[in-house]
Amino acid sequence: MKRDKFMKVSLVKSDFPIFDEYPNLVYLDNAATSQKPHTVIDAVKQFYVKYNANIHRGIYKLSENATQKYENVRSKVAGFIGCDDPKEIIFTKNTNEAINLIVYGWARVNLKKGDIVVLSEMEHHANIVPWIRLKQELGINLYFVPLTSDYGLDYKKILAQGFDLSKIKLVSIAHVSNVLGTINPVSEIVKFLKENKLSVKVCIDAAQSVPHLPIDIRDLDCDFLTFSAHKMLGPSGVGVLWARLKLLESMEPFLAGSHMILKVFRDNVIFADFPDKFEAGTANLEGVVGFGAAIDYLNKLGMQNVFEHDQTLMKYGLQELSGIDGLKLFGLKEAKNRIAIFSFGFEGIHPHDIAQILDEDNIAIRSGHHCAQPLMDSIKQSATARASCYIYNSKEDLDKLVMGLKKVKQTLGI
Amino acid sequence: MNKTLYREIILEHFRNPLNFGEILDADFIVDEDNPLCGDSVHLTGKVNKGKLTDIKFKGEGCVISRAAGSIMTEYIKNKTIKEIRNFNQKDFLSLIEIPLTVTRLKCALLPFSALQKALK
Structure with a gap:
């Protein structure tokens, strides 16, 4: 498959029936599990x-x-x-x-x-x-x-x-x-x-x-x-x-x-x-x-294309998330040697509240210790919020995340 | 999808929790944790002639657990221990009036669990 074709996320996304079922779903919990294309279900x-x-x-x-x-x-x-x-x-x-x-x-x-x-x-x-x-x-x-x-x-x-x-x-x-x-x-x-x-x-x-x-x-x-x-x-x-x-x-x-x-x-x-x-x-x-x-x-998409898609989202996500005042990002700030997994938090706000408020707008992220408690101890957090991308995610999904996080700030008065 | 969880009254209890802090000469001190999310509550109280004359809570927590702590402590303060013993989980949940999913139920119940520990 050609690279330019792959970058049309909408084409990829249409292979995943869950997005027909929930057209407004912004699924950003891919580090936990991915969605399944119809070829797999079939x-x-x-x-x-x-x-x-x-x-x-x-x-x-x-x-x-x-x-x-x-x-x-x-x-x-x-x-x-x-x-x-x-x-x-x-x-x-x-x-x-x-x-x-x-x-x-x-x-x-x-x-x-x-x-x-x-x-x-x-x-x-x-x-x-x-x-x-x-x-x-x-x-x-x-x-x-x-x-x-x-x-x-x-x-x-x-x-x-x-x-x-x-x-x-x-x-x-x-x-x-x-x-x-x-x-x-x-x-x-x-x-x-x-x-x-x-x-x-x-x-x-x-x-x-x-x-x-x-x-x-x-x-x-x-x-x-x-x-x-x-x-x-x-x-x-x-x-x-x-x-x-x-x-x-x-x-x-x-x-x-x-x-x-x-x-x-x-x-x-x-x-x-x-x-x-x-x-x-x-x-x-x-x-x-x-x-x-x-x-x-x-294989049909090509893993190099999959990786490049991830890197595009990673760079975009880093840029957009670092523009949110008060948001603390736990991970490499520089856009290299990392993938599009973003762990973050706001001072004084429990990540469960972040995830729950985002869920009101159908944005699915994970919050908690992510089965990495020794790491939580190292970064001195009891939990973080985490958004993670995959092939069907777009920059638009990350824009929705950023909008959602602004709503979190507004709701909780921070 | 639950739109009513973060309603204004709950947020107000989160921002300005009642009875937040610690009683230094407390008659009872209990700690309770929720290992799932790292929330913890520290409950201290004073009892005089079978009556809970003062109670304070503090700890790390989400909006739900903190608001629940605020509402619960305000409700049970100045009640007799006998009355508080009759205060069950159902009463507690109808008091805080937060529609909760199974996961978030644990957040809300944290101050209540601490109270049950104190009553033992």
Whole structure:
């Protein structure tokens, strides 16, 4: 698709039936979840109509077709992130489960007391809480990379902590912050770790980056990558773990049961090879198939175009929001290394009130701690208001947000 | 979509809350938090001969929780403890007269929950 065609947001927007249902909806909560185009909704429906059968081991045609549909998506996902081998793609329930799979399948087996896992202050709870549990269980230590003054990661501080660097076994950080919108320089960080002879694995929580940026795991040079379908036009209940083949080989299953076995005896079990080994039970078949349609849709737009659209909105949003008197923005002020996620607040006003007053004009934003309480602590806020954009948003949506925020100020007398 | 939530009387209680502050020689002190949104309320009161002679509240909060604190404290001040015990959640919600969604109900109930804690 040509670039100029893509920039006609109205064309994209008309693919999303929710905006027919609510023509006045200004949906700016995309960091929480995205809306779904009709191709995705149809794919889910079509799966039930034409393909519904349980996958794998079915001898009949219907089951074979369902299996093929499901496995095709694995290849599509692989291609979408620059992975050559679909075996390295594991379907999970969401990013959160994918991270748990790393924690319980890899870290729990390979780490021991005293080892260090490096996280950052801008992590989502999905990339904090499983590690805290592992710390409680194994006695590993966690180090949180602090923020720089302009909401980036001060990752070079790792060297200056005085701890034994050889104890660091894993660095697990967000590619893009779900609160600040910062794009962390993953490949630079990996390079930095290598230059400093740190033999660590790198895990990237890409839940907020895969929907918006062209992603190539070969450029990122990480070892694990996790993301969710629902934030990138796909159905809920589908997530992805990508891991290097060598790591998958050394990983234990997280969930045990059916489908992930080769042979079961009364007192022993032989696991199946991966990816099956890590996908116990019947998967979200229609969800995975819908995810395939979401990837097709994004590929058709072109991820570079998707990213450029985001950058246009990001620049415009920064400019317009910084013109509102009294509004405090939490995130890079400079229009680079960030995406169109805007966290903000007004002194003395709870973000819930901001969100509620905006809702009166059908402007949907999120307010709260955004599952990032350690970050809230770092930026000294109990909560923020957050507006986040996607492909169907326009500058006009951001104008409505700005108008709405002026109304908030007026209503609350600030 | 609820147009009446931020009506003038509620906003007035938010801007100029009644009984806002802290009683230093209080007979009871309670704190209550809403971890969902980070709101907190600090309730202090004086009791004399079975009667709540003074009550103050303070804390971080949204319009709803602060207005609810203002309205509630004004209502229960100078009532007997027995009367206050009979003051239930339904009475409280009809008193503040804010039509609330499930999420915002927790904001409104914060001062009431603190009061229930104090009564224990």
